[in-house]
Amino acid sequence: MDVDKEYFSNITQRERAIFEGAISMGALFHQFVGTPVNKHTKESLEKAMEESLSLQPAIEKVEVEIRFDKLEKSMTEFDYTSLTGDMLDVRIHTRVSDVLAIIRIEFIEELNYPLMYVEDIED
Amino acid sequence: MDVDKEYFSNITQRERAIFEGAISMGALFHQFVGTPVNKHTKESLEKAMEESLSLQPAIEKVEVEIRFDKLEKSMTEFDYTSLTGDMLDVRIHTRVSDVLAIIRIEFIEELNYPLMYVEDIED
Amino acid sequence: MDVDKEYFSNITQRERAIFEGAISMGALFHQFVGTPVNKHTKESLEKAMEESLSLQPAIEKVEVEIRFDKLEKSMTEFDYTSLTGDMLDVRIHTRVSDVLAIIRIEFIEELNYPLMYVEDIED
Amino acid sequence: MDVDKEYFSNITQRERAIFEGAISMGALFHQFVGTPVNKHTKESLEKAMEESLSLQPAIEKVEVEIRFDKLEKSMTEFDYTSLTGDMLDVRIHTRVSDVLAIIRIEFIEELNYPLMYVEDIED
Numbered sequence: 001m002d003v004d005k006e007y008f009s010n011i012t013q014r015e016r017a018i019f020e021g022a023i024s025m026g027a028l029f030h031q032f033v034g035t036p037v038n039k040h041t042k043e044s045l046e047k048a049m050e051e052s053l054s055l056q057p058a059i060e061k062v063e064v065e066i067r068f069d070k071l072e073k074s075m076t077e078f079d080y081t082s083l084t085g086d087m088l089d090v091r092i093h094t095r096v097s098d099v100l101a102i103i104r105i106e107f108i109e110e111l112n113y114p115l116m117y118v119e120d121i122e123d
Numbered sequence: 124m125d126v127d128k129e130y131f132s133n134i135t136q137r138e139r140a141i142f143e144g145a146i147s148m149g150a151l152f153h154q155f156v157g158t159p160v161n162k163h164t165k166e167s168l169e170k171a172m173e174e175s176l177s178l179q180p181a182i183e184k185v186e187v188e189i190r191f192d193k194l195e196k197s198m199t200e201f202d203y204t205s206l207t208g209d210m211l212d213v214r215i216h217t218r219v220s221d222v223l224a225i226i227r228i229e230f231i232e233e234l235n236y237p238l239m240y241v242e243d244i245e246d
Numbered sequence: 247m248d249v250d251k252e253y254f255s256n257i258t259q260r261e262r263a264i265f266e267g268a269i270s271m272g273a274l275f276h277q278f279v280g281t282p283v284n285k286h287t288k289e290s291l292e293k294a295m296e297e298s299l300s301l302q303p304a305i306e307k308v309e310v311e312i313r314f315d316k317l318e319k320s321m322t323e324f325d326y327t328s329l330t331g332d333m334l335d336v337r338i339h340t341r342v343s344d345v346l347a348i349i350r351i352e353f354i355e356e357l358n359y360p361l362m363y364v365e366d367i368e369d
Numbered sequence: 370m371d372v373d374k375e376y377f378s379n380i381t382q383r384e385r386a387i388f389e390g391a392i393s394m395g396a397l398f399h400q401f402v403g404t405p406v407n408k409h410t411k412e413s414l415e416k417a418m419e420e421s422l423s424l425q426p427a428i429e430k431v432e433v434e435i436r437f438d439k440l441e442k443s444m445t446e447f448d449y450t451s452l453t454g455d456m457l458d459v460r461i462h463t464r465v466s467d468v469l470a471i472i473r474i475e476f477i478e479e480l481n482y483p484l485m486y487v488e489d490i491e492d
Contacts, residue, residue: 001233007238014138018138018141019241025146025149044413048404077356085280112323163297167294200249235446236447247479249480269394272392364380
């Protein structure tokens, strides 16, 4: 089966790049939020997030930074906390043919919300 | 803050509709896969999936069908199973101004894969 | 196969009741934390959590209360937020033969931690 | 606050070891099931699972093996799949004072179910 022809001929390559990156950003957030984490384990968690999401269609690279300031601010009596959306600073690089899109999540204080948006798109 | 102007002026309304719907589809999959389910609880799970994802930006309606055939096929000795991607048949209706996009997930046997795609887009 | 004899003869019925309830409490937290929620959808989410976790072995009843005060406190510009552990007030009733155990999670301010413990056990 | 005295004086140390290990096993399953994985990323995912769950109370060590046979069997056209319960072979070592409990999950074909049980307990 030609998946692109069968299922994606109704959208442009630019739209496809946005589509695939957005799926992976929604996936990353809702898969990993809740995971126990502290400063000693943040690196292995970042790596697993990066590698696992890179497997999805059209994803070229994933860069995850768990914000240390937010991590420390929510620390508990038991020396770890649960990963929350406000700790996430992530860029997902998506490529479809010549189109490269970078999907970003970052916490916007003014909105009290971890906003996902298209940080950059080139075609 | 004018969020649209600040963060979304680099993409079209059509692209925004695709973007928001794709995020919510990735979210739905990775939030709920793994949930214990059987034929007696599928309805309440479908409703919670529909209502919770409808809260996200630009989402107008979410229609979730947990496929009974796939559910029964994976049934265990304990009379329930875990929700998997192949059981999901979902449509997410997204609206940005005059653009309506329907994002779909359905299991494609030939690919052995629960495919997400843009089922319909009108502008 | 006699599952109880094969896999659970090394623990008492009291221990088994604690074991099964604890599994389901860990499951509930990590399955649902991150779900979009607001005051309009909290009821359907509570019901799905209660029904789905009730399917697991030895679980007799699950009572979920998403704390409205914590929910409102974390509200965002977009009129919803993500479910977090501090919003959870849950009791899982577990029965193994004559032993009834109630496993509880509630947020303890002094620890800044959603503590899981055995609230009551009768045998 | 003396947490042990306040919240755990109604159960024995043996029961507490079972309790804490069971929570972490339920947590591990429901946090990570659904994660994209293939043979190239299974190692980083295993490591993140081990390190993150080791943070929880009383957990001494976590050993995760994602079963390669099950992983390959569910492989898709896109060269990755979603982590499912039947791929999990995990031991969680829990210690409370002198009691060491090993909680195990492994897929039991006869039950078509990933069973969690107390593999070993010493006191």
